[in-house]
Amino acid sequence: MADISIEIAGMRLENPFIFASGIFGKEYSELYDLSDWGAITTKSLTYHPRDGNPAPRIAETPCGLLNSIGLANPGVMRFVEEELPFLDTLSTRKIVSIAGETEDEFAKIMDALSPYEGSFDAYELNVSCPNVSRGGMAFGTSAELTHSLVARVRLCTDKPLIVKLTPNVTDIVGVAQAACDAGADAISLINTIVGMVIDIEHRKPLLGDRFGGLSGPAVKPVAVACVFKVASAISVPIIGGGGISSWRDGVEFLMAGADAISVGSAVFANPTIINELTDKLSSFIDRGEFTSVRDIVGVARG
Ligand SMILES: Cc1cc2nc3c(=O)[nH]c(=O)nc-3n(C[C@H](O)[C@H](O)[C@H](O)COP(=O)(O)O)c2cc1C
Numbered sequence: 001m002a003d004i005s006i007e008i009a010g011m012r013l014e015n016p017f018i019f020a021s022g023i024f025g026k027e028y029s030e031l032y033d034l035s036d037w038g039a040i041t042t043k044s045l046t047y048h049p050r051d052g053n054p055a056p057r058i059a060e061t062p063c064g065l066l067n068s069i070g071l072a073n074p075g076v077m078r079f080v081e082e083e084l085p086f087l088d089t090l091s092t093r094k095i096v097s098i099a100g101e102t103e104d105e106f107a108k109i110m111d112a113l114s115p116y117e118g119s120f121d122a123y124e125l126n127v128s129c130p131n132v133s134r135g136g137m138a139f140g141t142s143a144e145l146t147h148s149l150v151a152r153v154r155l156c157t158d159k160p161l162i163v164k165l166t167p168n169v170t171d172i173v174g175v176a177q178a179a180c181d182a183g184a185d186a187i188s189l190i191n192t193i194v195g196m197v198i199d200i201e202h203r204k205p206l207l208g209d210r211f212g213g214l215s216g217p218a219v220k221p222v223a224v225a226c227v228f229k230v231a232s233a234i235s236v237p238i239i240g241g242g243g244i245s246s247w248r249d250g251v252e253f254l255m256a257g258a259d260a261i262s263v264g265s266a267v268f269a270n271p272t273i274i275n276e277l278t279d280k281l282s283s284f285i286d287r288g289e290f291t292s293v294r295d296i297v298g299v300a301r302g
Pocket of ligand 1: 065067190192214241242263
């Protein structure tokens with residue numbers, strides 16, 4: 001089998017596939033070894049616990065999933081007590097995603113996590129979640145706010161900082177550049193795209209919070225375009241994802257300029273998808289047109 005390991009932001013990953021934030025749960029470990037993923041990203045953590053948005057929180061659409069989970073999470077203290085010990089048992093890379101309503105909240109979460117930084121490998125800043133009525137979104141929709149936030153939290157840690165961007169902007173390249181200028185070690189894109197489903201029988205939006213974030217195959221072309229544009233403008237590595245459900249989708253992202261690939265919604269339909277992704281990507285490299293994953297990165301950009 002071909003070697004499909006990669007290096008990103010100072011981390012070596014056994015393979016380029018990263019379990020996207022919000023989907024991972026330890027129950028998957030009953031089905032297969034979660035360390036089969038190149039890296040695992042936790043659900044975004046806030047400082048205090050959050051119940052999330054009112055139900056219903058998920059709606060199926062023809063080519064994707066609309067969710068308005070609203071960052072439901074146990075908060076940083078319970079995460080440390082209840083979830084970190086399990087993550088510690090995994091031999092793969094661990095990325096802790098954090099979200100806050102203010103710069104101070106991001107910094108407070110990182111302060112609370114600092115004694116435990118030996119148990120994980122990187123932070124991902126969720127500046128992009130479109131489901132929360134206050135917070136997150138505001139940072140990622142502005143280059144200035146993104147710069148200020150990243151510069152602030154850069155002072156809180158020496159760990160790799162990944163900044164995950166929202167596609168719900170007019171100039172994603174400008175926001176990516178601002179994050180890099182402020183010290184981001186990698187850029188992750190894309191988060192979900194704002195969407196809505198109307199329940200025509202009840203004549204109102206189906207989701208409890210009305211709007212949701214669209215993910216799954218419907219968003220893939222948007223995500224590939226974002227990766228292609230951003231890769232031409234920045235020099236730090238990119239984690240590309242949005243709608244990936246096969247190894248071929250992953251290769252599209254690599255060819256557009258992603259150095260690693262994140263997979264989220266597809267895991268709901270196929271919980272063990274990681275084994276198929278790694279086997280088939282290895283076979284693709286074995287075909288001999290490319291000698292490594294690195295070799296594929298950006299080839300579609302000419
Ligand atoms: C149910 C659900 C929950 C999510 N929660 C988070 C989250 O907490 N933080 C985050 O940065 N992204 C979150 N996302 C976005 C995913 O990490 C991913 O960026 C997005 O779904 C696009 O990828 P996909 O089409 O492969 O799912 C969530 C997505 C879904 C479907």
